[in-house]
Amino acid sequence: MTQFLNYAVPGVPFGCVFALMAVGLVLTYKASGVFNLAFGAQAFVSALAYVSLDQDGWPRWASTVIAVLVIGPLVGVLLDRLLFRRIRTASPLVKLVPSLGLLVALPQLAIIIAGSEPSIPPPAIVGNAQRVYLHLGSVPLSGLELSISAATVVVVAGLVVLFRFTPVGLEMRAVVESPRMTELAGVNAGRVSAFAWILSSIMAALAGVLLSPLYSQLDPQNFTVLLVWGVAGAVIGRFASLPLALVGGLALGIAQQVVAGYMPAGVIANGLRPSLPFVVLLVFLPLVRQRQVDDPLSSCDPPSSASEAATAGFRSASTVATSGGAVHSVGVWHQRLEGLPGSRMTGILVRRPTATFAWVVGGLAILSALTWVPPDWLLTMNQGVAFAIIFLSLTLLTGMTGQISLCQATFAGLGGFMAGQLANHFGLPIVLGMVAGGLLAAGLGVLVAIPTLRLAGLPLALATLAFALLADNILFPNSWIGNGAGGITVPRPSAGPVSFAAAKPFFLLSLVILGVCAGVVKLVGDGTMGRYLSAVRGSELAANAVGIDVYRLRVLVFALSAALAGVGGALFGSLEGSLSANDFGYQISAVLLVVVAIVGLGSIAGAVVAGVVYTTLQVAVTSLPSRFAGLVAVLFGLATLSYTRHPEGFLDFLSGRVQTAIADRRSHRLGDGPAEHGPVDGGVGERPAAAPDPVIGGAG
Amino acid sequence: MTATAGDRATVEAVGEGQPLLELRDVGASYGPYEALFGVSLTVRAGRALALVGANGAGKSTVARVVSGLVPTTRGTIRFDGRDITGRPAYEIARMGLSQLTEGRSVFASLTVEENLTLSFRRALGRRGVPDALARAYAAFPRLGERRTQSAGTLSGGEQRMLALARVLVLKQRLLVVDELSFGLAPVVVDEVYTALERVLASGTSLLLIEQHVDRALVLADDVAVLSKGRVVYDGPVAGVEGRLGDLVLGRPDPGEG
CATH class of the missing domain: 1.10.3470 (ABC transporter involved in vitamin B12 uptake, BtuC)
Known part of the structure; x- marks a missing residue:
């Protein structure tokens, strides 16, 4: 038992940080429909701010407040306003790519702004990180472990009070179920979900600041790993339950230390700890339902078009099997348009120049590579x-x-x-x-x-x-x-x-x-x-x-x-x-x-x-x-x-623009007036959105 | 809260029989899919307008456009003497326009009391909530018995009662009802329609969207027929007697050349 405690107690601070991440992830996912992978980056940015301020001689309480309560929410609100609010109903790929991009980009941007990665181990937010303040049985508890645990308890208690007993808590729970129905009740759902973003960003920031003393130096990679642990916790909470996510994060933190403690040293044991999230994900992901309670008003959204738009180039084949049995009304519509005699001709005429251009550029590049281009x-x-x-x-x-x-x-x-x-x-x-x-x-x-x-x-x-x-x-x-x-x-x-x-x-x-x-x-x-x-x-x-x-x-x-x-x-x-x-x-x-x-x-x-x-x-x-x-x-x-x-990508967007321009000029010369901008004349970038999933979506 | 937040005393209330809700040439679309092609209709204060039409005619879209859930692509909507075109849904709701959505129109994950509190607190302030709750439970005693139950566990009829209780207590100007009878047993539909009559009697105007045309016409003063995103008839119920079926199904009208 003592040995177990010896392994488990050092896992508690990790568990607390994982839990904060998991709860924050679930909170934004529920309130705004976006699974925010940039969360790890947000944690890093706040940790970096905290350490930088600390090194500049600011008092620790001030660094903490600025990093957690100012910079954290600021980044979160910016992300919500500039990005996530606009992609709430987009396809999974369109939701995922920006958050992945930001996960990688934000830390680098912060490092460029801050000048360099600080290399001195950051201090705990209160007390002396290393000093042992009290013992649990025979297990010593350091200032770091105590401060992390205390901060987490405070935050969790605050969340419980907020959700159970305050008006905005009630409104948040309503928004989680259906933003639109909440609006029908006279509540500004956008404001409520912005509040949820602020709240979860604070949790990311706090997790980052609390975690930073556990590593000898700040490395964005550690925060990506932190994110993965948080994701595993969120998955245990099935993306839906805040209490379960909390418990999941905590349990993972303890489990990873216990596993590392009992296993003999070696590649497998060393590898087992970081691979726990994978095991958790494989076991729990199939249990996740996308939404716990369906939004009865989800059919108000225009059908998500991105999965098709992202792949416009392969569209020629896309109307076949799904439109079989006329389930895809758009597919049929699209084929009809393409079947118009005039449009087909323009399509061929228009497509040729960009393709020719691409081949010429490619050929020139290869020719250059083999003749005059320097070795590097x-x-x-x-x-x-x-x-x-x-x-x-x-x-x-x-x-x-x-x-x-x-x-x-x-x-x-x-x-x-x-x-x-x-x-x-x-x-x-x-x-x-x-x-x-x-x-x-x-x-x-x-x-x-x-x-x-x-x-x-x-x-x-x-x-x-x-x-x-x-x-x-x-x-x-x-x-x-x-x-x-x-x-x-x-x-x-x-x-x-x-x-x-x-x-x-x-x-x-x-x-x-x-x-x-x-x-x-x-x-x-x-x-x-x-x-x-x-x-x-x-x-x-x-x-x-x-x-x-x-x-x-x-x-x-x-x-x-x-x-x-x-x-x-x-x-x-x-x-x-x-x-x-x-x-x-x-x-x-x-x-x-x-x-x-x-x-x-x-x-x-x-x-x-x-x-x-x-x-x-x-x-x-x-x-x-x-x-x-x-x-x-x-x-x-x-x-x-x-x-x-x-979402169709830069290349398709560009060639679509060029083709539209050419088609315009051509039809102008022929005296037909400007060509219609749209699917007919090869405006690849402006192809009509695809039909919703005929089976799952589009009811009502 | 803001000037639009339902401070009805300062607004010159539209008198009985005057146009309360007016749609003029309203178009709407879901992404690239057009659903409404220039819809015009009028709901008069204190009256009930039945909006009927075949499946996919655009009835639900009219409801959503009115309450601000789906943006218009053209045309104007006036409500209670003000232009509400393009206003966010929550502002329109605060002006006294309620909507019962098709199927479930309560928060399944919240309790009965939380469902009511959500809108009462916004409209009446914290102090007004207990009194409003008491009135809601007085109007629908069954809700009082189930106040701590989550609304998702209520029967379909009880869920409609819950939504109607909110409208009744807050004395809304207009209630837009989308398929009130959807998924209900006939005997329950009777019950729910009785409650709806109470709402109408309390001074709330109705825009009634219903596939059970007969039910709707009992309550309605006027009727508008929607076909393929267009209004093909708008006028008193009497004027459409006998040829409603043809209009709804889009059959050519023998009476007109």
Whole structure:
């Protein structure tokens, strides 16, 4: 018992912080319908403010008040106003991408503003962090543990009073059930949900400030891990129950210390602790219902269009299976419009220029790479090609199928490690190694897909995130896989007398591999499977109803997508000559999804451009002072703000604009007057929104 | 709270029989899907207007546009002498316009008393709540028996009573009822309609949306027929006798060329 207490008591402060995160997450999710992954970043920003103020000599109470009660709510209200309020009813992907972008961008932005990451351990908000004030049995309780526990108790008590006994508490509970019905009762629901945002932001800020002394220095990564624990707590609370989320967070904090205490040291034991959230997510996510009580007025919302708009490029196939049996009235409408004789002609005429332009630019880029471009530029371009393949895996999975994965980097890393290990230990040619890496990643994809078959949208994203975290901690550190931070070497390929070790031949080989992968994606997209995938994206239920084996399809597409990522990762490793776990950590997966979503998930071109832009920008910032190291993350994070307005992606938006302009001019010349801006004349960016899920939504 | 917050004493109340709610050429859409194409109709103070029409004609959308839940794309809405087009739903509600939504129109997760308190506190202030609760329970004794029960556990009829109690106690200017009989047993519908008559008798005007046309016409003074997002008849019930079915179903009117 004493030994248990020895392990459990140090877990209490962690548990308190996890609980605060979990409760805050559930609170915003219920009151505003957004699962705010930027929560971890908000915690970091406040922690950074607290530590910075403390180091500048401010009294500790003042630093705490400013960080928790001023900066925390300020960030939260800004996020709500600028972003989350506008995407309340958007599709899961459109909700997720900005919060992921902000999760990565906000800490970097804060670091740029603050100047540097403070390296001195921050103090506890009250008392001396290290001093033992009293004993529980024989277990000593330090000032840090006491202050964290006390602060949590105060906050929780305050919440209980607020919800049970105050008017705004009653209004918040009403808003949680139905914002619209609350408005009908004469209550300004927007103001109530803003209040909930302030409240939850304070909790994030407090969690960040309380947690900061537990680490020797402030590192945004620790706060992402904190977020994942908070998410696990929220999942235990089924995204709905504040008390359950509280208990869940607390229990997780204690459990992780107890597990670490009783297990013998080693990779498994070290890995088991960080992988607890994954286990929790897998067990509890299937129990989560999206909403506890249905909002009877949810049909007031215009049908969510983003899942389709994000993938406008694949639309040609999208009206097939779901519109079978005329369930998709819009699909029918859309086909009719496209069937008009005049519009088809303009469509072809209009589409050609942008496609031609893209091919010319691509050709020129390749030609330049092989002739005059300096070696370091060529390396960057080659990296872009490798990443383009990884991005293609998301084009397939998220763009075509609508499944959100936050573990693509894990698949890429695994593919790379496999290829390298096979080459190093068995002398397997690296090109075969890439295939093997792809196959292994595919196997892993199946392993991820099967337990998550019943999940979609946000829960699926969270489960894959937890899986990435698990792989980072259990798989990658092993010497026979990723060899931890040290990494492994991956050779350049050669085939008989032909060596691809030099930069230019390797670049050509990479292009060939990219071409093959793009061909696979195109075949899948244009073929029967692509039509099935579009149907599944439209509605899993409807797809099931027309006889598509949705589960089999999902496993298949997960495997294929993982294989693509694995090949890309192997190519990247071979290009770099070495690969380490840091290259494909779980946070990279989030960045990858954000980048390709912004550029465009709807086309192969989108993946290629995303690859080039991503690597080029990363090289570009290395020439800036070290303070700006996180600038790429900040740029993409801020770009997510515009993403919510143009979920079809930058590329489709741009080509849509160009095509509309051309069509305008052309019809002007023909004397028809300006062309109608809309779906008919190829305004890709302004395509009509898709029908709601014919089975689930659209009642009334 | 604000000037719009139902301080009715300062507003020149629209007299009996005068237009209380006026829709002029109102259009509305859900995203790209147009639902209303220029709807015009009038509810007169102290009277009941029945809005009838086939499935998908846009009846519920009219209700939502009136209460501010769905934005208009064109046209104007006037209520109680003021232009309420584009006003947020909570402001319109504070002006004395209530809506019973189709199906459930109470907060299932709140208790009966909390449901009532939510709107009473806003309209009457903290001190007015106990008295208002007492009046609500007096009007509907069954609600008093179930005051601590969560509203989701009430029967469909009791849920309608709960929503009507709120309207009755607050003496609202206009009540928009969307499918009051939806999902109720016939005997319960009778009960609920009796309660609705009390609401009308207390001076609250009614915009009655109902698929059970016969029920609605018993209570209504006027009737508006909606077909495919347009009003095809608006006038006294007497003027439509005998050809209502044809109008609702969109059959060509033999009387007109």
